[in-house]
Amino acid sequence: MIFNETKLSGVFLIEPERLEDARGFFALSWSAEEFARRNLVSQLAECNISQNNKKGTLRGMHYQAHPHSQTKLVRCTMGAIYDVVIDLRASSPTFKQWIGVELSANNRLMIYIPGGFAHGFQTLEDNSEVFYQMSHPYVAQSSGGVRWDDSTFDISWPPGERIIIERDRSWPDFK
Numbered sequence: 001m002i003f004n005e006t007k008l009s010g011v012f013l014i015e016p017e018r019l020e021d022a023r024g025f026f027a028l029s030w031s032a033e034e035f036a037r038r039n040l041v042s043q044l045a046e047c048n049i050s051q052n053n054k055k056g057t058l059r060g061m062h063y064q065a066h067p068h069s070q071t072k073l074v075r076c077t078m079g080a081i082y083d084v085v086i087d088l089r090a091s092s093p094t095f096k097q098w099i100g101v102e103l104s105a106n107n108r109l110m111i112y113i114p115g116g117f118a119h120g121f122q123t124l125e126d127n128s129e130v131f132y133q134m135s136h137p138y139v140a141q142s143s144g145g146v147r148w149d150d151s152t153f154d155i156s157w158p159p160g161e162r163i164i165i166e167r168d169r170s171w172p173d174f175k
Contacts, residue, residue: 001028003038003112006101008087008094012040012112013101014073029110030073030133040112041071041135050130052079052123057163060120061086061146061171068142069115071135079128080104081121082158086146089116096174098153103130118146120168122157147171 004013016027028034035042050059061084064070074083086098102124103109113119121130145168148155152174 001031001034006099008085008097008099008117009092010114011085011087011099011117014110014112016108027108029075035112041114043135044133046134046137048132048134049077050132052128052130053126054163055123055126055128056161057128058120058122058148058157058168060084060168061118061148062120063088063118063144063146064115064136064139065142065144066115068136068139070138071115072113072119073110073133074103074113074119074121075108075110075131076103076105077129077131078105079123079125080106081123081128081130083111083121084119084155084157085111085113086118086153086155087116088118088146092116096152098155100156120148122162124158145171146174150174 002015002017006013018025018027032042081103082100083103084098084100087094150173
């Protein structure tokens, strides 16, 4: 696995290191040892799948508050998404900054997101599926979010119509 640092402190874009031959390729997609060696969270407590029928589906921007914050490893296993991460850690040098990356079944990239970040995505294709690995279980009382179009962050989303549920449309302004 190849770990590429992003401009957000603690967030990594991870690409599989392929061993190719006439059959195709083989690649490591998870190793607790590789993550621990880099002082990254290597404990997994939960894995989830998000299946999205239509292009333009936007989910986010979600987080789990302390003490139940979740480190996430996110990968698109079918289709393609524009994945967005916002640093909500007040003590971080990248506080309130965001990045967006394309994750797809074709590029097989993963994004490592520490606790303290909001996360969301917009599908770029119909029938896109996202696979999440989390360090802690979901706790409803610690669940929160920031609005996808909050001017505090000024996220540049892909153009087009969006499908967004009311909960994600109505998060309060970030303060």
